[in-house]
Amino acid sequence: MMCKIWAGMNNILNDFPILKRTVHGKRLVYLDNAATTQKPRAVIDALEYFYEHTNANIHRGIHTLAEEATLQYEKTRDETAQFFGASSREEIIFTKNATEALNLIACAYGRTFLKPGDEIIVSIAEHHANFVPWQQLAREIGAIVKVIDIDLEGRLCIHGTKNKEQRTKNKREVEIGCLESLITNRTRIIAISHASNVLGIVHDIAAVVALARPRGIIVAVDGTQAAPHMEINVGKLGVDFYACSSHKMLGPLGVGVLYGRREILNKCPPFITGGDMIKRVTLEKIEWNDLPWKFEAGTPDIAGVVAFGVALEYIRKVGWRLINQHEQALGAYALSQLIQLSGLTLYGPRSMEHRLGVFSFNFKGIHAHDLATILDEEGIAIRSGSHCAHPLMERLGVHATARASFYLYNTKEDVDALISGLMKARKMLG
Amino acid sequence: MSLYREEILDHYKHPRNFGVLDDATVTVDGENSACGDRMKFALKARDGVLDETRWSGSGCALSMAGASMLSERIKGKKVHDIESITESDILQMMGGAIVQGRINCALLCFKTLHKGLDLLRSEQNITSTPMPITKKMNISEVVARWPETRLVLSEYNLHCVGCHASSFDTLEAGAKVHGMSEDEIDQMIDDLNIVISHKKQ
Incomplete structure (x- = not known):
């Protein structure tokens, strides 16, 4: 079955022009998909088409181009709402990236509704984008940040009371442990990623929501890593906020998406202010615009949003069934090959259960940067470093890891290239 | 051409002047916090000449080879001449093929050395405190x-x-x-x- 899926991949490979290029004279093997994904021809064409035929600012002009641009922009909002299972288009806000979307939650919701002594729970496995805004918010208002720990496999500790401990860092007491043990009647927000950008683990959001919901705790999810790889239905998940990024799911750079539950967004003041987010301004007062425009001050990346709609359409056409089958099969193959290499330390689970094709590892004492450079010389693009996740790196006790991350256009040959590249590195530096 | 030329690999695998100096004039630490490369440079200078240097550390091949190559280059040289070594000299020393993303690795030795030179300068300033004796003194x-x-x-x-x-x-x-x-x-x-x-x- 694995072979059959890969055989059917030819059409998909042909859709991505960049995969035809070479790097250092070698075929490009792109395994840095957790950083950004490549774009199908349709998305590239959509950007070009917009600038060649439609380019105009939205929401204000009366002329034909402005009308067309507005229609296309707002149509993408409809498609995005549908794609993520939002109950209405008003719940979809376009931002410049997922980081801005997460900051929007911390600022618009957090600053308004959190009080000194309130508690925010984040996980140790967060990308800085879903860690720092909460730390900063806590600092501003005198709230407390608590941290969900990981188990030996790297999975988040949701239930139970074990591991609860205090540790002093920068003279601040930070409580770290199982989510259940961290929740108190002062807990207001749980900010958690849907999948780890380092370990590839898919977190059990349903379990988090089950704990949070009855207590009226807001659940804000960083879906940047998960959304490209699995069907997301924010309604079924029952989350209050869900942030993700266009460029990590075949769309252009410069566009982020925030889903927010309508009743919550309605209560929040704007995040940034300016044009398009107000109804009326007088010298004395201002009246905010309706959702979702209240949160979209200034001219957005209109072409980017329109082309993002095309990316969503592309994913829909390939279909989640095929994407999931392919990624699971490819991930399982990559995993089996990686763990066979002696001297390779894999961080995260050794099975594909609730796991994405994101593999962080260290190899033979070779520094991750050296691995990345040696692989690059073979045309293979991987990531090395701390992956904007210092707390997790510290928890794992490493400074840096190498990370290979896969997507729907990767093949068995890519895995094989990675493995032989690693063997070359071992020969050179090991 | 590979970044990992024979010379780089040789210095990485067989680092020169690796170790500590008990009678160092100054010892300084350098770190690339993002990737965890760390090194220590010990400098022993006398009469404006770097008599001896030792370094130690852990990190990627580029940062380690860079430190090793630099240590060979500065040992026995006049401090004044060492001070005139530039960043581009270091990159050239390492073969000139350093990609942007690895510049910090290659330059860690340079930055650490300069920390040492600064300290050396201030140390010497204390010993000779720009002319402690002046003609206006009693x-x-x-x-x-x-x-x-x-x-x-x-x-x-x-x-x-x-x-x-x-x-x-x-x-x-x-x-x-x-x-x-x-x-x-x-x-x-x-x-x-x-x-x-x-x-x-």
């Missing part, structure tokens, strides 16, 4: 503080050390009384400063 105070100056003063025929005039005369005034020129006075002040700086070492 003779008897100078002799009381640095008895070793007595000999120098005698050589310049300032035998008034013990005489009552020295308790209120400046070095300059005393020297002039003995008919010394401005140049001779400056020379004497220099010699006095040298004598006290040597004593300190």
